[in-house]
Amino acid sequence: xxxxxxSGGGIVKIVAALGWVAVIGGAGLIxxxxxxxxxxxxxxxxxxxxMAGGAVTTALGxxxxxxxxxxxxxxxxxxxxARLLAAxxxxxxxxxxxxxxxxxxxxxxxxxARDEDDAEDFPALETGQAGRDEGISDDxxxxxxxxxxxxxxxxxxxxxxxxxxxxxxxxxxxAVDEFDxxxxxxxxxxDGSIAVETPAGWARLPNLDDARTWLSQxx
Numbered sequence: 422x423x424x425x426x427x428s429g430g431g432i433v434k435i436v437a438a439l440g441w442v443a444v445i446g447g448a449g450l451i452x453x454x455x456x457x458x459x460x461x462x463x464x465x466x467x468x469x470x471x472m473a474g475g476a477v478t479t480a481l482g483x484x485x486x487x488x489x490x491x492x493x494x495x496x497x498x499x500x501x502x503a504r505l506l507a508a509x510x511x512x513x514x515x516x517x518x519x520x521x522x523x524x525x526x527x528x529x530x531x532x533x534a535r536d537e538d539d540a541e542d543f544p545a546l547e548t549g550q551a552g553r554d555e556g557i558s559d560d561x562x563x564x565x566x567x568x569x570x571x572x573x574x575x576x577x578x579x580x581x582x583x584x585x586x587x588x589x590x591x592x593x594x595x596a597v598d599e600f601d602x603x604x605x606x607x608x609x610x611x612d613g614s615i616a617v618e619t620p621a622g623w624a625r626l627p628n629l630d631d632a633r634t635w636l637s638q639x640x
Contacts, residue, residue, distance in 0.1 A: 436488065440482045441482065443479070444482035444486070446475075447482060450471050450474050450478060451476060457471055501595075501596035585617075585626050590625075597609055614626060615631075617632055
């Protein structure tokens with residue numbers, strides 16, 4: 422994310438660089454203090470101040486680095502949120518067109534017609550006629566169960582279409598991360614929901630699976 426949305430990125434880099442310089446300088450002072458402690462005639466009087474100053478300098482450098490890292494994360498979060506809010510007008514204007522659910526074909530009528538055709542192709546057997554053809558009398562004809570065609574199981578219903586939230590993105594939670602989702606720019610919001618950028622505007626889905634399902638349905 423670029424720093425042209427939220428200012429302060431340059432200052433953060435400078436603070437981080439100064440922090441590293443302070444850490445390196447403090448380590449050098451500590452090393453020189455140890456050397457003076459071991460080699461100087463003054464002993465502790467010569468090495469202790471240098472070691473104490475090096476420790477303080479190193480601690481201040483580490484503190485500057487930590488603060489710069491936290492500030493950078495806050496700037497990235499603010500930039501992600503600014504991009505999401507900038508698309509608020511476009512998403513509100515195209516809500517009705519984007520929320521139209523695709524037509525789901527009805528498979529019930531086709532299954533019923535197919536079952537009737539199967540029933541006509543397999544009529545019930547006449548046990549008496551079969552016995553006469555083989556030279557067996559009616560008394561000796563075995564009792565055969567009536568033939569019933571197998572009924573096909575109804576087709577599984579199509580999955581229900583996923584309807585995203587196309588409301589004003591300015592009312593959504595803040596964005597904490599951005600990534601690519603099937604060729605679309607997507608962001609993870611603070612509540613765990615997913616915001617996806619489409620030609621019709623920003624769409625908000627409850628989770629990552631629903632977002633992928635919605636995109637596969639032509640969202």
